[in-house]
Amino acid sequence: MGTKTVDETGATTGAEATTDEEKLDVTKTDDASAEVTQTEAEDLVEDGHDDAQEGPSGVGQGAAAVVSAGLGLVSLTGGWISTVAAARETLIGQLKTSSNASVANQIKEIYGDAWHTTALWGGLFALTALVVGVVVLARPAFGAPGRPQAPWIKSVAWGGVALGVIGLLLAVLKYTDVLLGLPSAS
Numbered sequence: 001m002g003t004k005t006v007d008e009t010g011a012t013t014g015a016e017a018t019t020d021e022e023k024l025d026v027t028k029t030d031d032a033s034a035e036v037t038q039t040e041a042e043d044l045v046e047d048g049h050d051d052a053q054e055g056p057s058g059v060g061q062g063a064a065a066v067v068s069a070g071l072g073l074v075s076l077t078g079g080w081i082s083t084v085a086a087a088r089e090t091l092i093g094q095l096k097t098s099s100n101a102s103v104a105n106q107i108k109e110i111y112g113d114a115w116h117t118t119a120l121w122g123g124l125f126a127l128t129a130l131v132v133g134v135v136v137l138a139r140p141a142f143g144a145p146g147r148p149q150a151p152w153i154k155s156v157a158w159g160g161v162a163l164g165v166i167g168l169l170l171a172v173l174k175y176t177d178v179l180l181g182l183p184s185a186s
Contacts, residue, residue, distance in 0.1 A: 058149065058150055058153060061136055061139055061149065061150075061153050061157075062150065062152070062153050062156070064132055064135065064136045064157075065133070065136045065153045065154075065156035065157040065160060066156055067132055067160075068129050068130075068132040068133035068136060068156070068157055068159075068160025068161070068164070069129070069133075069156050069157075069159045069160040069163060070129075070160075071125050071126075071128050071129035071132065071160065071163075071164070072125075072126065072129035072130075072133070072159070072160045072161075072162070072163025072164045072166075072167055073163055074125045074129075075122045075123070075125035075126035075129060075163065075164065075167030075168070075170075075171065076122070076126075076163060076166065076167050076170065078118065078121075078122065079121070079125065081121055082117070082118045082121035082122060082125075083118075085117045085118070085120075085121055086114040086115070086117050086118045087114070088117075089113040089114040089116075089117045090110055090111070090113075090114045092113070093109035093110040093111070093112075093113050093114065094109075094110055096109055097109045097110060104184075107182055107183065108182065111182060112182050115174065115180075115182065116174075116175055118174070119171045119172075119174035119175035120171070120175060122167060122170065122171040122174070123167070123168055123171030123172065123175065125167065126163075126164045126165075126166075126167030126168040126170075126171055127164065127168055128164075129160050129161075129163055129164035129167065130160075130161055130164030130165060130168060131164075132160065133157045133158070133159075133160035133161035133164055134161060136153065136157040136160075137154065137157050137158070137161070
């Protein structure tokens with residue numbers, strides 16, 4: 001048995017085809033595959049899936065999801081902004097409080113305001129994490145249809161939303177002195 005190869009014109013080379021019917025089948029097969037390939041290429045270009053120009057890759061959504069999770073983590077652990085703001089409130093409390101002020105007033109002015117400032121900054125980070133996470137999760141509804149969001153982006157965004165909710169809840173509890181309130185001066 002010989003092998004047959006077909007060049008672009010459809011002519012067989014190598015061992016000759018034994019019948020005209022085999023030659024016709026080879027030519028039809030090549031023409032049909034070329035036609036399907038051309039049709040598929042036209043459909044892809046019409047749909048906007050040209051190889052030279054791809055749609056958005058989701059890098060921005062992934063980055064926003066990571067930022068959301070990071071902000072949620074900062075809301076729980078604290079950041080340098082909340083530390084500096086709390087130290088500033090402590091200094092202001094020390095300056096405002098006279099040496100003959102009551103112990104309850106000293107505790108409130110020196111430590112209470114700093115505690116509330118830390119809770120406030122934690123709440124702001126948590127709220128930002130929550131908003132960014134929700135925006136990332138809602139983005140596919142307003143984006144390109146038929147272009148699904150990568151599963152890892154959804155997972156990280158949901159993590160950011162969860163950390164934001166927990167951080168916001170803890171910030172409210174700290175600010176209202178329900179969680180670790182100031183000690184009484186009595």
